[in-house]
Amino acid sequence: MGLFQLFGFGDSIGIDLGTATILVYVKGQGIVIREPSVVAVEQDTGTILAVGQEARRMLGKTPGNIAAIRPLREGVISDYEMTERMLKYFITKAIGKTSFVKPTIAVCVPSAVTEVEKRAVEDAARQAGGRKVYVIEEPMAAAIGAGIDTAKACGSMVVDIGGGTTDIAVISLGGIVVSDSIKVAGDNFDEAIIRYMRRKHNVLIGENSAEQLKINIGTAYARTMPVSMDVRGRNLITGLPKNITVNSDEMLEALSESVNTIAEAVHGVLERTPPELAADIFERGIVMTGGGGLLYGMDKLIAERTGIRVIIAEDAVSCVAYGTGKYIEYIDGAPQREKRQASRQKRAASRQKRDEKREKRQSKREKS
Ligand SMILES: Nc1ncnc2c1ncn2[C@@H]1O[C@H](COP(=O)(O)OP(=O)(O)O)[C@@H](O)[C@H]1O
Ligand SMILES: [Mg+2]
Numbered sequence: 001m002g003l004f005q006l007f008g009f010g011d012s013i014g015i016d017l018g019t020a021t022i023l024v025y026v027k028g029q030g031i032v033i034r035e036p037s038v039v040a041v042e043q044d045t046g047t048i049l050a051v052g053q054e055a056r057r058m059l060g061k062t063p064g065n066i067a068a069i070r071p072l073r074e075g076v077i078s079d080y081e082m083t084e085r086m087l088k089y090f091i092t093k094a095i096g097k098t099s100f101v102k103p104t105i106a107v108c109v110p111s112a113v114t115e116v117e118k119r120a121v122e123d124a125a126r127q128a129g130g131r132k133v134y135v136i137e138e139p140m141a142a143a144i145g146a147g148i149d150t151a152k153a154c155g156s157m158v159v160d161i162g163g164g165t166t167d168i169a170v171i172s173l174g175g176i177v178v179s180d181s182i183k184v185a186g187d188n189f190d191e192a193i194i195r196y197m198r199r200k201h202n203v204l205i206g207e208n209s210a211e212q213l214k215i216n217i218g219t220a221y222a223r224t225m226p227v228s229m230d231v232r233g234r235n236l237i238t239g240l241p242k243n244i245t246v247n248s249d250e251m252l253e254a255l256s257e258s259v260n261t262i263a264e265a266v267h268g269v270l271e272r273t274p275p276e277l278a279a280d281i282f283e284r285g286i287v288m289t290g291g292g293g294l295l296y297g298m299d300k301l302i303a304e305r306t307g308i309r310v311i312i313a314e315d316a317v318s319c320v321a322y323g324t325g326k327y328i329e330y331i332d333g334a335p336q337r338e339k340r341q342a343s344r345q346k347r348a349a350s351r352q353k354r355d356e357k358r359e360k361r362q363s364k365r366e367k368s
Helices: 053-058 080-096 115-127 138-145 186-201 207-217 248-271 275-284 298-306 319-367
Strands: 012-017 021-026 030-036 039-042 048-051 066-069 104-109 132-137 156-161 166-172 175-182 228-235 241-247 286-289 310-312
Touching: 012 080, 012 319, 021 080, 021 319, 030 053, 030 080, 039 053, 039 080, 048 053, 048 080, 053 066, 080 115, 104 115, 104 138, 104 319, 115 132, 132 138, 132 319, 138 156, 138 166, 138 175, 138 286, 138 319, 156 248, 156 275, 166 248, 166 275, 175 248, 186 207, 186 228, 186 241, 186 248, 207 228, 207 241, 207 248, 241 248, 248 298, 286 298, 298 310
Parallel strands: 012 104, 104 132, 156 286, 286 310
Antiparallel strands: 012 021, 021 030, 039 048, 039 066, 156 166, 166 175, 228 241
């Protein structure tokens, strides 16, 4: 704890390096950046043209020599260099506005990344100006962000459905006891919708349209009130644009395989969970985070498959970012906490000494 930090200059930053979205949390300010994990690159020169929101607008609309890349798409860092540059861009953007002293950075990475990839992220964060860099596992951050007391000797289950991966973990005593990570999540839902539209309607729709269908009328568990939506695509027979009305029952059909794979994976993790912890989870419910968890009926489907209540965390898409932020505040506060505890112990010891002396004096007086 240096002088700078004492005056509030030593920022700490928590970053959720998600497969779909990057969020940056700055201590004292909250979430300052929330942008898609997309980079637009000029292919022949390798020059980065845009990052985040601006790059995303180019997805699927780029001319031949420009590529819009999602470097973390499947939960693994498929494009090492782009990830590094994207991370640096966002860190600079976040701290440029807030501080001139190097911050402490906690980055949360998808749990499927390898040790080598983790180190790459760590290096990138350090090069971007991190004084100290921590890399945290996603389920841990999600749990902390969802308000779970992870240090307790009590089992909690977190299911985070992101863009590229679904991460399922049982946490107790500050560690992950059982976990699984599958590559079925939000992106996969979009792809399933695209496939369905082609198969059933002979219409080709784009990724953005598929995502809109998913968010607006997507369904994992039969709706009591069916809804529908219009979407525009290309008729694969005539080759011409076509408007088509799609309803939520069709979405249930399109998504059924993907959502059941997730429910099955949750069930699988529960089967491998030690009985005592499983009993805790049964009592407290399963906590769901991530954007994919907002798909209509996903909670009901998992609840039905497992027989356990499912709670969608408050602000489910920001949980991981808040979690990384809280984690770093905790780590940063650790030396202070130790000092406080030491002085508390010292005071208690001197109090005890004083009491002992007093007792001695009293007993002497009583004797005389
Ligand atoms: N209301 C919603 N219903 C269904 N899916 C959603 C909703 N909001 C966001 N999503 C999906 O959530 C995914 C992104 O979730 P997020 O937790 O940000 O992913 P990541 O952590 O991998 O970056 C995307 O596939 C997006 O389409
Ligand atoms: Mg995430």
